[in-house]
Amino acid sequence: MTIWLAIGCVALLSFAMKAVGPAVLGDRELSGRARGVVALLAPVLLAGLVVVNVAGPGWRGLDWTLVVGLGGVVAARACRAPVLVAVLAGVVVTAVLRVALG
Amino acid sequence: MDRSFVTGVRVGLGLALASFVLAVTFGALARSAGWGVVAPIVCSLVVFSGSAQFALVTVMSGGGGVAAAIAAAGLINGRFVPMGIAVSGDLRGGRLRRALEGQAVVDGSWVAAHRGGGRFDRHLLFGATAVQWPAWVAGTALGVVLAPPEGLVHDLGLDVVFPAFFLVLLLDELRSSGRARAAAGLGATVAGGLVLLLPAGVALLGSSAAALLGLATPREDR
Structure with missing residues (x-):
């Protein structure tokens, strides 16, 4: 029962968080400065997501094989590899490192 | 069909692949935490947020209690408030319709739909999310049914998939x-x-x- 309660509450919270901006602001245009902030939200949140995902709580989840794998993704993109190929490169690099290190 | 929507579906396919892999691990984790078969799938259907769902299972199975688990998941999803504000000007209709259209906001789609300067392509957002949602639910179902051993995703390097997609999207943003x-x-x-x-x-x-x-x-x- 507690699982269902938790699922229901988180579903409602998620709905409300996504809904509140569009519902409250409506079709009002943001000011130039606010739009300047909004324009930077994507790179900022993505950078935060990558760091939090890699580091884990208290940086206890840091796994250097994963970091090297992400380096492989960056290298593949620098060589103009398509997105899926770049991601696959990261997976292969990480998996090979883990196998090699036992 | 709208060309932006089709572009969104195309972009969303790559994101859906990452979502699918992550969802398999979520399904397996929830099953091993005693959630049974149906609850994880319903959770993916109605919450549709990997980070929040992982937080929910992790805190609950760690003995943190329901309130702490809900709070953790809510905090993680707090980023949807500024993200929703960002897209609001590019959605259509009255308040209720905009609130419903705002449900299409998920990380990958939101970034893919960003045209720069704080403007968003609404149809691209819908297209990218339309393929990720079923992939997320299907991946969860597969994870619940197969319940792969915990170490398999790690051994195959599949835990790289999600940060890798965020990183690719970030690299594109950094060029702007x-x-x-x-x-x-x-x-x-x-x-x-x-x-x-x-x-x-x-x-x-x-x-x-x-x-x-x-x-x-x-x-x-x-």
Whole structure:
């Protein structure tokens, strides 16, 4: 029962968080400065997501094989590899490192 | 069919693949935490947020209690508030319809739909999310049914898939302007510092303050 309660509450919270901006602001245009902030939200949140995902709580989840794998993704993109190929490169690099290190 | 929607579906396919892999691990984790078969699938159907769902299972199975688990998941999803505000001007209809259209906001789609300068392509957003949602639910179902051993995803290097997709999207954003690079660097530093002491959701919300750099510098659309 507690699982269902938790699922229901988180579903409602998620709905409300996504809904509140569009519902409250409506079709009002943001000011130039606010739009300047909004324009930077994507790179900022993505950078935060990558760091939090890699580091884990208290940086206890840091796994250097994963970091090297992400380096492989960056290298593949620098060589103009398509997105899926770049991601696959990261997976292969990480998996090979883990196998090699036992 | 709208060309932007088709582009969104195409972009969303790559994101859906990452979502699918992550969802398999979520399904397996929830099953091993005693959630049974139906609850994880319903959770993916109605919550549709990987980070929040992982937080929910992790805190509950760690003995943190329901309230703490809900709070953790809510904090992680707190980023949807500024993301929803960002897209609001590009959605259509009255308040209720806009609130419903805002449900299409998920990380990958939101970034893919960003046209620069704080403007968003609404149909691209819908297209990218339309393929990720079923992939997320199907992956969860497969994870619940197969319940692969915990170490398999790690051994195959599949835990790289999700941060890798975020990284690819970030690299594209970084090309847009020096201001985007400065803000991303600051955001990464703040997130890295905060996650040392605080839950991931709070660290993420804190990192979003780096976007305030947009107030201080002249707007520079790409």
